Amino acid sequence: MPSISIAGVIDEMARQRALDDMGILDTPPEERFDRVTRLARQLFGVETAAVNLIDGDRQWAKSVSGIGPVEIPRDRSMCTVTIEHDDPLVVPDLSADPAHAHKMVPGLINFYAGFPLYAPGGERIGAFCVYDSQPRHFSARETEMLRDLAGWVQQELTVSQELSRASEVQQGLLPQQLLSLPGWKTAGVCIPARAVGGDFYDWYPVGEGAALTLADAMGKGIAAAIIAATVRAVLRSAARFGDVAGAVDAASAALTVDLDNAGVFVTAFHSRLDMDSGVLSYVDAGHGLSIVARADGSSQRLRSTAPPLGVDPETEWQVQTVQLDPGDTLIVVSDGVLDLYDGTLHSLDNLVTLALLAQDPWEIIEAIRARARGTSADDVTVLIVRRDDAD
Incomplete structure (x- = not known):
């Protein structure tokens, strides 16, 4: 110099x-x-x-x-x-x-x-x-x-x-602290394909448990990021509703006009976890990319039974439940994670394998982060919840 x-x-x-x-x-x-x-x-x-x-x-x-x-x-x-x-x-x-x-x-x-x-x-x-x-x-x-x-x-x-x-700003909207859930571990990551993206995950305490969300707004970049931030804010504001269906219904009603005007839709997995019983109540709005890796090596896909937000304002959101027992791991991902493997739903089986091998949910996150590095053409977002093994 x-x-x-x-x-x-x-x-x-x-x-x-x-x-x-x-x-x-x-x-x-x-x-x-x-x-x-x-x-x-x-x-x-x-x-x-x-x-x-x-x-x-x-x-x-x-x-x-x-x-x-x-x-x-x-x-x-x-x-x-x-x-x-x-x-x-x-x-x-x-x-x-x-x-x-x-x-x-x-x-x-x-x-x-x-x-x-x-x-x-x-x-x-x-x-x-x-x-x-x-x-x-x-x-x-x-x-x-x-x-x-x-x-x-x-x-x-x-x-x-x-x-x-x-x-x-967008990274600042993601959870900055781990949930305090005795007997449970949570982990998450959001890797946008561009500087910003249309995916997000979220968690926050609700009653004797937590609300857990992963959503994917159609598209990429600034426009999708704005939609995603709006969905996050509306779902959080709807936390006053005592059930997940009420929260999703309120979000759908608040967002329908905006989503229709923008010509986009949002897939979402929104849930409430009771940390004592291990019961997860959820609404899957056209997402369909959630799976439970059981401690015994089996797995259970959580299928979607409703359209994405922004498709049909008359949708009646049905609550489904799944029991998470000690050692079970819930994995929710965006479609960008599928592209890291073969691009099909069989990719979820790879995530089950990771869950069975990992001692901690963050090990799964790091494995996906390493696989996505420099190769992902789509936003990659993952939300993981694991119940501790029984003593």
Whole structure:
């Protein structure tokens, strides 16, 4: 990193903090950035186009189209020079420019053009650039075209920041504490396919037990997340009803118009557990992805008997019950978990096997989390309740 003044050190710290807060470093490639770099490479006829971010003593590429590296030392980066000013940086021939000749890499970069990219607070965090191993002229018209594409990338970065904040909010809505249920253990996880998703799980104390919910709003992203947050809030507010059918009925009545206007539906498993008797009372609204792994190695699927929320406002919600005996494990999942296996309901058998092998519900969660890492195209959500073995 080049030597800078005290004021420069302070500016650099603020710049780095702004970049870190965006939550974009070391994230997987995304098509919304890749399509811009592909377009730029084709449009300008260059070997490489990239979205580069300057992170500490390195340059890291969020998107690269062409032969350029994903990561290089900062002191070899032309984008480091670009972020020193707000103006575009165009160097037709690095080898002939005394100020930049040391950054020329044969076979990779001898021409460079880049525009700075900004954090929401205005800090310069990186650059959108094109470069080539051969010197070339870059016209004023091409510079303006590059500016427009950089503006496109800038909009996507703004969306990234908004999604990062939305993700923090959504994760904050998930249960932050374990339930205090003597003789029982609970565990859950929600892994959205995007920054935010339409799945959620929830638990909270009710009487001599707990309410347990897993729901899946149709779709992905922000729209599905908003629907999911609304369903959670309505079901929680309906906790005053003494039975699960009353709670689901109240939620259905409150949500029908909104769901109909949005053209979506929500599958849900909503239940109440009596921790003393082990009786679980539940309504399954079109979900059908719940199974009980019995301590003796057998299993019991809890089938759905009603449509999803938002399909038929006249539905009469029927309460079903299941007995959870010592050593039994209830597993409720979203359909994204099925896709981690063969995509069919037979995938639930894999979860039963995990339950029989695991000493603790969190071991099941970690196994599913590991399987979903970097491979899931759908939201993955799991809710697990296990009754302790009899003494």
